Amino acid sequence: MDQPAYFHHALYVDTDRCNGCVHCMRVCPTEAIRVAGGCARIDSNKCIDCGSCFRVCPTRAIQVEQDDLSSILDYPVRVALIPAVFVGQFPDHIRTETIYGALYRLGFTLVLEVEHGVEVVHQGIQAYIEANRNIKPLISSYCPSVIRLIQVKYPSLTDHIIRIKTPHDISAIYCRKYYEDQGFTPDQVGIFYITPCAAKIAAVKSPVGERISAFTGVINMDYLYNRVLSTIYQEADKIAHTVIQSPDAKAIRWSLTRGEVSCSTVRALAVDGIQEVCNFLEKVEMDQVKGIDFLELKACQEGCPGGILTAGNPFLTVGNMESRAAAESLKDDSGISPLNDYQEYLAGKKSLDLIEPRSILKLHHEVGVAMAKLETLKNVELLLPGIDCSACGAPNCHALAEDIALEKGSISQCPFMEILALARGQSDPKSTLGHTEEIWTGRINR
Secondary structure: OOOOOOOOOOEEEOOOOOOOOOHHHHHOOOOOEEEEOOEEEEOOOOOOOOOHHHHHOOOOOEEEOOOOHHHHHHOOEEEEEEOHHHHHOOOOOOOHHHHHHHHHHOOOOEEEEHHHHHHHHHHHHHHHHHHOOOOOOEEOOOOHHHHHHHHHHOHHHHHHEOOEOOHHHHHHHHHHHHHHHOOOOHHHEEEEEEEOOHHHHHHHHOOOOOOOOOOOEEEEHHHHHHHHHHHHHHOHHHOOOOOOOOOOHHHHOOOEOOOOHHHOOOOEEEEEOHHHHHHHHHHHHOOOOOOOOEEEEEOOOOEHHHOOOOOOOHHHHHHHHHHHHHHHOOOOOOOOOOOHHHHHHHHOOOEOOOOOOOOOOOOOOOHHHHHHHHHHHHHHHHHOOOOOOOOOOOOOHHHHHHHHHOOOOOHHHOHHHHHHHHHOOOOOHHHHHHHHHHHHOOOOOO
16 A cells, blocks of 8 residues: 555644754654754654653643544534543542543533454454464554654564554444444544544544544544533533443553553563663564564553543553453443444454555665765764764754755754864854854854
């Protein structure tokens, strides 16, 4: 399948708020951020929407897009697909039935937890591992930031990704089919995912491994959490009692760190946190990981409770979800899901298409030119001081050398090289100051 020419991105820089600090640039795992003209810039070919920049921005200049909640009213059927982590953020005294009722009160006509799709996914993963025992370790496709990370930074590992859709995709496909069977046309059904992270917004807008998403839109979890909490406190007498079907214990834990690993029948390992994931993928790429059949990799610490759009403390949320899972495991009706009658249909829709590498370092489409640029990159990197101070507006010396090789930067951006040129009489103070101002203030001395 042909990949789209670009990634859709949910993260963007509010230039009015950005003060040009390098906090975001320093933590980006794919070196997607540069500072120019006194403002951070995000390279759309490198960004994986992991949210690392969002977490550290001191001025809240990194923003996350979302669809307007009012857009649900454009559809006769309005589905809220919520992850279990959404329920897990609410205080203990607020019942799950009340949360569902508040969502109905806000205008949704169906509320469904996406973890109902876990059983289809779990069976698909087990079958995929059995059929691909020659590839080790196989990597979960659950976290969209990790999938994009592999595509752009570790492209040799794309064939390790298990080509099975996520539970929220399966649940959305179920909703589409269910309402089609009820006589509704696709344009009458609005399916909205309540997301804990920016990466899932990007995955809905430009999905990887499938041609089109079953979702209509995405609503940020922190925003909807506050709306639901306000509705519960202000309109408690108007919230109708709601009978719900909860996912089973295994499904509730699925989005947590070790949620997938705990269900695995092979040797498996879980890693969370984007930097730890990067470190581990480097070991996998160098064939240093032995004896592991399956990897669960999640960009956020603690899994989805650590997403940048969650409103609650991640550790308290994990505790709430564990308690709920334990309670569900004691129920006689645990595992009874609205998706049960559609298992065969959904099993036929569970597979992803080929996931293509998207290397971030493509020097040129012609081999000869690319080799020349690679030589330039190596030579420039040898000239640079190697202290990775970020004063040049790039995260490190290697990144600046890469920019220069790609003709996106100049060695004059390095203040140490400018000082050296000044000492040798190859530059003048006015010129040196001008380069610095261009990077950090956008004003050039003339």
